[in-house]
Amino acid sequence: MDDFERLRGRLFGIAYRMTGTATDAEEILQDAWLRWQDVDRSSVRDPDAYLAKTVTNLSIRQLTSARARRETYVGQWLPEPVLTGRTEFDALGPLDVVAERESVSFALLLLLERLTPAERAAYVLHEAFAYGYREVAELIGTSEANARQLASRAGKKLAADKPREQPVDRAGWRKLVERFIAAARLGEIEELEKLLAADVVSRADSGGKVSAARNVLTGRDRVARYLAGALQRFGGGIEARLGEANGGPALIAVGPDGVVAICFVGIGPDGVTNVQFVMNPEKLAFAVGQLSRIGGLPDLSW
Numbered sequence: 001m002d003d004f005e006r007l008r009g010r011l012f013g014i015a016y017r018m019t020g021t022a023t024d025a026e027e028i029l030q031d032a033w034l035r036w037q038d039v040d041r042s043s044v045r046d047p048d049a050y051l052a053k054t055v056t057n058l059s060i061r062q063l064t065s066a067r068a069r070r071e072t073y074v075g076q077w078l079p080e081p082v083l084t085g086r087t088e089f090d091a092l093g094p095l096d097v098v099a100e101r102e103s104v105s106f107a108l109l110l111l112l113e114r115l116t117p118a119e120r121a122a123y124v125l126h127e128a129f130a131y132g133y134r135e136v137a138e139l140i141g142t143s144e145a146n147a148r149q150l151a152s153r154a155g156k157k158l159a160a161d162k163p164r165e166q167p168v169d170r171a172g173w174r175k176l177v178e179r180f181i182a183a184a185r186l187g188e189i190e191e192l193e194k195l196l197a198a199d200v201v202s203r204a205d206s207g208g209k210v211s212a213a214r215n216v217l218t219g220r221d222r223v224a225r226y227l228a229g230a231l232q233r234f235g236g237g238i239e240a241r242l243g244e245a246n247g248g249p250a251l252i253a254v255g256p257d258g259v260v261a262i263c264f265v266g267i268g269p270d271g272v273t274n275v276q277f278v279m280n281p282e283k284l285a286f287a288v289g290q291l292s293r294i295g296g297l298p299d300l301s302w
Helices: 003-019 022-038 047-070 087-091 106-112 117-128 133-140 144-161 170-186 189-194 220-234 281-292
Strands: 196-205 239-245 248-255 258-268 271-278
Touching (some): 003 022, 047 117, 106 117, 117 133, 170 239, 170 258, 239 258
Antiparallel strands (some): 239 248
């Protein structure tokens, strides 16, 4: 097997964690593959390190340009979800993208946006892929001391902003979310508020391509009324399916024409802490492609 194909899963995993979008990760892999075709293989002493360095540097460059583009992005920007899980999705790969579930969680990908590209690279390579600091330094082109400092600084930033979510109890998550959906569909604002934390946050990423709130909503009352209104307005013909994305439980909203949203619901000691809707059709394309490879939406219930 060619070295590139042997490492494809790991390379995709690096690029995806670095950029937060599967489509960018695929483009980076295509660019890296073209470069690999042009290189004199006899001059490459360590293909693993060479390809990891190529993908890391392409990811840093992509992330730097993406930051500039996001300044003009319409509404909230959220990472691009990847469907994961057992059975059907195990065959969709690449498996390394979810080899470490916590390191590819939607909440962490969102937090990683607060890091500089260099900090993000050092953190991802060290924490998600267990590269030593000397290896990280070689991959991103810096000193070992600076690589250690970058990773340490990234870790401190993430620790300070880490959401107060509980470890996921899937049965408990499912029960609470089913109550949450039922209350929202029926417009039972008071019941819905009981399920939300006082400082609950709701974000929707539509890219301006579909109707959704463009600003972050906070607080029980505002979030409850928005969710109830949105489900009543758009809920006709929309089915909420339980599934898994980015290594954790998620809701997949399916309409007559296919997937219309993937929703992540964070739960803490006081109830629902955050609701994140990915609705931009371009951000759903990778997940839709995953489904098309297995002939449609399977039974995603646990």
